[in-house]
Amino acid sequence: MAETENNNLLEEIIDGITSWSRINSPWVVHFNSGSCNGCDIEILATLTPRYDVERFGVRLEGSPRHADVLICTGPVTRQQRERLQRIYEQMPEPRFVVAVGTCAISGGVFRDSYAVCNGIDSVIPVDVYVPGCPPRPEAVIDGIVKLLTSLKQAKEEQVA
Amino acid sequence: MNNGNGNKIANKFVVPIGPQHPALKEPEHFEFTVDGETVIDATARLGYAHRGIEKTAESRTFVQTLYMMERVCGICSHVHATAFSLCVEKLAEVEAPPRAQAIRVLVAELERIHSHLLWLGVGAHEAGFDALFMYSWRDREVVMDILEALTGNRVNYSANVLGGVKCDVTDAIRDQILTGIDYLEERTHHYYDVVTTDAAFLQRTRGVGTMTKEQAMRLGVVGPTARGSGVEQDLRVDAPYAAYDIFRVNRVVEQGGDLEARFIVRVKELFESYRIIREVLDNLPEGELTARMPRRIKEGEAITRVEAPRGELFYYVRSNGTDMPDRVKVRTPTIPNMASVLHLAIGHQLADVPMILAGIDPCFSCNDRSVRLKSAGGDDVWTWEKLRKYGIDYYND
Amino acid sequence: MSLEERITEARARLEPLVESIEQPAPDRIDATIPADKLLDVASALIKDGWSYLTTITGLDLGVEAGEMAFLYHFSAGALLVTLRVHVPRSEPIIPSVCGIIPTATLYERELMEMFGVTITGTPNTERLFLPEDWPAGVYPLRKDFDPSQPEIVVQKDAAE
Numbered sequence: 138m139a140e141t142e143n144n145n146l147l148e149e150i151i152d153g154i155t156s157w158s159r160i161n162s163p164w165v166v167h168f169n170s171g172s173c174n175g176c177d178i179e180i181l182a183t184l185t186p187r188y189d190v191e192r193f194g195v196r197l198e199g200s201p202r203h204a205d206v207l208i209c210t211g212p213v214t215r216q217q218r219e220r221l222q223r224i225y226e227q228m229p230e231p232r233f234v235v236a237v238g239t240c241a242i243s244g245g246v247f248r249d250s251y252a253v254c255n256g257i258d259s260v261i262p263v264d265v266y267v268p269g270c271p272p273r274p275e276a277v278i279d280g281i282v283k284l285l286t287s288l289k290q291a292k293e294e295q296v297a
Numbered sequence: 298m299n300n301g302n303g304n305k306i307a308n309k310f311v312v313p314i315g316p317q318h319p320a321l322k323e324p325e326h327f328e329f330t331v332d333g334e335t336v337i338d339a340t341a342r343l344g345y346a347h348r349g350i351e352k353t354a355e356s357r358t359f360v361q362t363l364y365m366m367e368r369v370c371g372i373c374s375h376v377h378a379t380a381f382s383l384c385v386e387k388l389a390e391v392e393a394p395p396r397a398q399a400i401r402v403l404v405a406e407l408e409r410i411h412s413h414l415l416w417l418g419v420g421a422h423e424a425g426f427d428a429l430f431m432y433s434w435r436d437r438e439v440v441m442d443i444l445e446a447l448t449g450n451r452v453n454y455s456a457n458v459l460g461g462v463k464c465d466v467t468d469a470i471r472d473q474i475l476t477g478i479d480y481l482e483e484r485t486h487h488y489y490d491v492v493t494t495d496a497a498f499l500q501r502t503r504g505v506g507t508m509t510k511e512q513a514m515r516l517g518v519v520g521p522t523a524r525g526s527g528v529e530q531d532l533r534v535d536a537p538y539a540a541y542d543i544f545r546v547n548r549v550v551e552q553g554g555d556l557e558a559r560f561i562v563r564v565k566e567l568f569e570s571y572r573i574i575r576e577v578l579d580n581l582p583e584g585e586l587t588a589r590m591p592r593r594i595k596e597g598e599a600i601t602r603v604e605a606p607r608g609e610l611f612y613y614v615r616s617n618g619t620d621m622p623d624r625v626k627v628r629t630p631t632i633p634n635m636a637s638v639l640h641l642a643i644g645h646q647l648a649d650v651p652m653i654l655a656g657i658d659p660c661f662s663c664n665d666r667s668v669r670l671k672s673a674g675g676d677d678v679w680t681w682e683k684l685r686k687y688g689i690d691y692y693n694d
Numbered sequence: 695m696s697l698e699e700r701i702t703e704a705r706a707r708l709e710p711l712v713e714s715i716e717q718p719a720p721d722r723i724d725a726t727i728p729a730d731k732l733l734d735v736a737s738a739l740i741k742d743g744w745s746y747l748t749t750i751t752g753l754d755l756g757v758e759a760g761e762m763a764f765l766y767h768f769s770a771g772a773l774l775v776t777l778r779v780h781v782p783r784s785e786p787i788i789p790s791v792c793g794i795i796p797t798a799t800l801y802e803r804e805l806m807e808m809f810g811v812t813i814t815g816t817p818n819t820e821r822l823f824l825p826e827d828w829p830a831g832v833y834p835l836r837k838d839f840d841p842s843q844p845e846i847v848v849q850k851d852a853a854e
Contacts, residue, residue, distance in 0.1 A: 171346040175371025175452040178415065182441075185434040199682060215848060216344050216825040246365040251834055251841040252349030254848055271371065271452050344823035352834050387719070517746040517797050536721065536772035600722060600767070600774055602748070611767070613751050628749035628801075636797035 162194035163285065166204035166228070170221050170257065171214030176238035176271040180208065188274045195281060201227040206284065208277075209263075212240040212247045213254035225261045233288075235265045235280055242266050330671040334646050338671075339639040354625040359385055359594060362622055363459060369627060371452050372415060375401075375408045376605040377612075377627070378457040383538060384614035385459050387599035391590055395582040397461035398540040403577045404448065404456045404464075405539070405603075406570040407474075410481065411440045412606035413563045413570075416658045417488060420560070423655040424501045425689040429491060436484045439477045446470050461587030471578050478571045485567045492560040500692055502556035506653035508641055509554055516637035519630045520608020521566065522657045524550045525558035532604035544576050556656045563658070592620045605630055607658050631659045648691035651684055697721060700773035707738045708775075726778040729788050735777055736766065736791050745770035747791070750801040752809045754783070754837045762786050762809060781811070790816035808835040 169177050183190040184197060198204055201224045213221060225234070236257040239245040244255035257263050267280035330338035350369060354362045366381045367374045379401050386393060393401075414437040421429035441451045448454035448464045456462050466474075491498060508518070513526035523530050532538070533546040549565045551558040594616040601612045608630030615624040634657040642650055647670075670677045679687075695703070697720070704723050708715055711734060712725040727735055739745050745768040753763040766777040779788060790813045791798045802813045803822040810833040821828070829845040841847075 169346075171348060173346070173368045173371040173374075173453075175368065175374070178371060179452060182434065182438075185431060185438075187435060187438050211346075212348065214345065214347055214825075215828070216347065218848070246361075246368050247348045247350070247353065249841075250349035250353040251839075251846060252347050270368070270450075273451055340818065340820075342820065342822065344821070344825060347823040347825075349834060352839070511743075514743045514746065517748075517795070598718065600719075600776075602769070602774070609748065609769070611749055613765070613767075615753070624751075624753060626749070626751040632749075632800055633797060636800050640797065 161285075162196065163205040163281070164196050164198045164203055165206045165208055165281070166198055166201045166224070168207060168209050168221060168224055170209055170211035170217040170241070171253065172211030172238065172240055176210035176241070176269075179271045179274050180210070180237060180277055183274045183277055188278060190274075190278050190281070193278065193282060193285075195278075201225075202229070204228050205231070206233045206235060206281070207261075208235045208237060208281075209241050209257045210237050212244040212250075212256055213260055214252055215254070218254055218260055221257070221260050233264045233284055234261055235267060235284060236263045237267045237269075237272060237277055237280070239268055239270045242268060245270065328671065329642065329647065329650065331647055332672065334648070336642045336645055336647055336650065339642040341635060341639060343635075351625055351627065354622050356621065358592075358620045359459060359622060362625065363457065364455070366625075366627070367453055367455060367457075370629065372412050373408060373605045373607065373610070374453045375404050375456060376603050376610055378455070379405065379539060380601045380603045380610055380612040381614065381625070382457045382459055383601040383603075384599040384612050385594060385616075386588075386590070387601070388594045388597045388614065388616045389459075389591055391460055391588050393461040393588055394585040395540065396584045397586050397588075399544070399577055399581055400456065400462045400464065400466065400586070401539040402541060402544055403466070403574060404444070404454060404462075406573050406577075407440055407444055407447075408454075409570050409606045410567060411437055411444065412658075413567055414440070416563065416606075416655075417560075420652075420655045420658075421498075423651050423685055423688075424498065425693075426498065429488075432484075433488065436481060439481055443470075443474050443477050446473055458587055460590040461585070463586065465586060466578070466581060474574065474578060478574055482568065482571050485564060485571075488567075489561075489564050492557065492564055499557060501652050501688075502560060502656075505556045505649050506559075506641060506645065506656055507553075507555040508637070510552075512641075513554070513637070516640055517633045518608070518637040518657070519633055520605070520658075521549075521559055521562040522608065522634050522637070524548065525562045525656075526554040527552045530609075532602050532609055536602060538601065538603055540577075544573055544580075546573060556652055559656045593618060594620070594622075607631060608634060631657070635659060646691070647684070648688040651688045695771055697772045700770050703744065704739075704770065704773060704775050707741075707744075708735065711735050711738060721772055722774050722776065724776045724778060726780065729779050729781060732766070732777065732779055732789055733791060733794065736768075737794055739768045739770075739775060739777075740795065745775060747795050747798055747801075748774070750798070750805060752805045752811070752835060754809060754835060756837050757783070760784065762811065764788055764805065764811070766791070786811040787814060788812075789814050792817055807833070809833050810836065 182188060236242055241257045244253055247253050248255055254260060265280045265284045267276055269276055328340050329336050363378060363381055367378045369377050414433050418430040418433040444454055445451045447470050448456045456464050508526045510527040513523050513528050527550060529548055529550055531548040533541045534548050547569055549562050549569055551562050596616055596618045598615050603610050610630055611628040613626040614622055617623040638654055638657050642653060708725050712727050716724045718724055748767045748769045751765040755761045755763060760783045761780050762783055764779045768775040788811060790802055799818050802816045805811050806813055807821045807824050
C-alpha cells in the first residue's frame with residue numbers, strides 16, 4: 138500500500154517537473170501550410186541575434202514527436218491539409234498550436250479560393266492567434282510568451 | 298548535441314521551413330533516381346503552396362487583386378505588385394508619375410538587397426555554415442528597418458497603388474537609407490571574401506552544378522542563375538521598366554557557370570544595388586506620387602516582365618471592361634530555373650543536389666519537400682533535411 | 695540588338711511561315727497560327743538561341759465563344775513574340791513543344807490540369823500543382839468551373 142502511494146507521489150512529482158520544464162523550455166516545431174513565406178521568414182528571424190528567441194528557452198526542433206508547440210503559417214492548401222493533421226496527431230499531449238499570420242487565421246487574401254481551407258483552425262484546434270501580414274518577429278515571440286504564461290497560470294490554478 | 302535518438306546533429310538548429318517528419322506518407326515532391334551516388338533522373342511535383350491565385354483574381358477587383366499579388370511571394374512582394382500595376386496602367390493607358398516610378402525602383406532595389414542577403418544566409422545554412430547565416434541575417438535587419446521606415450511594413454511593403462506609389466521619401470528616411478547602405482556595403486566586402494576565398498565554402502561551390510552558357514540558354518534559366526553562366530540577360534537593362542531607363546543598371550555577369558559563380562553574381566549585385574539606390578536618392582524627381590486610375594479597366598491585354606531578385610517575372614493581364622480582371626497569368630522565375638535544375642542534377646552526385654537547388658535561389662519553401670530516391674536497391678523516401686545533412690557529411694568525411 | 699532590330703528579325707523569321715503579324719504594343723509582336731504549325735514556327739523563333747520560351751498562357755474564351763487559346767510567349771531581349779493557337783473548346787488538342795524545348799514540360803503539365811487540354815507527345819502527364827485527390831475532369835481555370843461542386847468542397851469551418 139505504502140509503495141503504491143509512494144509511486145503515485147513520485148509520478149506526480151515527475152509529472153510536475155516535466156510539465157514545468159516544458160512550459161519553461163518548449164520545443165517548437167514549425168509547419169508551413171502553403172504560405173507566401175512572409176510569415177516564415179519573420180519566424181526564422183526570431184532565431185537571429187536581434188530577436189534571439191532562444192533566450193526565452195524556446196527551441197526550434199525538427200520532429201513533431203518531441204514537440205510541445207506547433208507554430209503554423211499559411212491558409213492550409215489542399216495539398217497540406219492532411220499533412221497538417223498528421224503532424225498534429227504525432228505530437229504528444231499536452232500540445233499547443235500557434236497560428237501565425239492573417240492567412241493562418243482566416244485564409245487572408247486567399248480566402249474562399251478553391252485551393253485553400255481558410256486557415257489553421259479549419260483543420261486543427263488553435264490556442265493562440267498572432268495576426269499580421271506578416272506579424273513582426275516581436276509579435277511572434279509575444280504570441281509564444283502569452284501561450285507559456287497562460288499555461289503557467291493554468292498550472293498555478295490547478296495547484297491552488 | 299543530441300536529437301533525442303542519441304544521434305549527433307551537426308547544426309545547432311533546423312531552418313524551420315515546411316514540414317519535417319521522416320515517416321509520413323505523402324506525395325513526393327522531388328523524385329531522384331540514383332545509380333549508386335549518381336543521379337540519373339529527376340522530376341518534381343510542386344503545388345505545396347498552390348492557392349488558386351489566378352482563378353481567385355477573376356472574382357476580385359483590380360485593387361483587391363493587387364493586394365493578393367503582393368502576397369504571391371513574401372520575399373519578392375514588391376516586384377509582383379509592380380508588374381501587376383504596370384500591366385493595369387498599360388490597359389488603362391495611364392502613366393504613373395516620374396517620382397512614383399523612381400520610388401518603385403528604390404523599393405525594388407531595397408527588396409533585392411534583402412532577398413539576396415536572405416538567400417546568402419539560407420544558402421550558407423544548406424552548406425552547413427550557420428555562422429554566415431547568422432551574420433547575413435543580422436545585417437539584413439538594417440534593410441528591414443529601412444523598408445519599414447519607408448513603407449510601414451518589414452515584409453509585404455505595399456508600396457504600390459494602381460497608378461503610382463503610396464509612400465514618399467523624406468529627408469530623415471533618405472539619411473537612414475544612406476547610412477544603412479554604407480554599413481551594408483562594408484559588410485558585403487566581407488561576404489565577397491567568404492564566397493571567393495573560404496576553402497570549406499568553395500569545396501561545396503567551386504566546380505559544382507556547372508552549366509555552360511549554351512546549356513543555360515537552351516534550358517531557359519533566368520536571373521542570377523543565368524548570369525552566373527555568362528548569359529547577358531537582365532530585364533532592367535534589356536527591357537527597362539518603371540524608372541530603369543533613367544537609372545541605368547550594369548548587368549553583373551560571371552563566366553564560371555558553377556555554384557561559386559552564382560554566389561559571386563548575387564554578392565556583386567548587392568554592390569550594384571547600393572549604387573543604384575544612391576543615384577535614385579540623388580536624383581529623385583519632384584512631383585506627384587499617383588496618377589488617376591479609372592475603376593473599370595477597358596478591354597485589352599497587357600504583358601509586363603520585370604527582373605525579380607531571382608530572375609524574370611512574367612505577368613499577363615486581360616481585362617474585359619469591368620472592374621475585375623478577366624485573366625491574370627503569373628510565371629515566377631523559379632519555374633524555369635527549377636526545370637533547369639532537374640535537368641542539371643542528372644550526372645551529379647546526390648550530395649550536390651541540395652546546393653545545386655539552393656544555387657537557383659528558389660522560394661525556399663521548395664527546399665523542404667520530401668524526396669524520393671529510386672535506385673537499383675528499391676525506393677526510399679527521405680526528408681529534405683536528411684538530404685541536406687547527407688551533403689554536409691559527404692564533404693566533411 | 696535594339697528593339698527595332700529585334701522587331702525586324704522577328705518579322706523575318708515569322709513572315710515565311712505565318713498568315714498575319716500584329717503589333718499590339720511597342721514591345722510585342724503577335725502571330726495567330728494553327729496548332730499544326732506550332733512546332734515549325736517555335737523552332738524558327740528559338741533557332742540560334744535568338745529567343746526562349748518564357749511561358750505559355752492558357753485562355754478559356756468562354757462557353758459561348760466555344761474556343762480556348764494558348765499563347766506561347768518567346769522572350770527576345772526587349773521584344774516579346776507571342777504565338778496564339780486557338781482550339782475548339784469541345785476538343786482542345788495541341789502538340790507538345792517538349793521535343794524542341796524540353797523544359798516546357800512544367801508549363802504543359804500546368805495547362806493540362808488547369809484547362810483540360812490534351813497535349814500530344816508531352817513526356818509527363820502528372821499533375822503539377824493540383825493535389826492527388828483532385829477529381830478528374832475538373833479544370834479550375836475554365837470559365838465554367840464551379841467551386842461549390844461537392845467533389846471539391848473542402849471543410850472551411852472551425853474544426854470540432
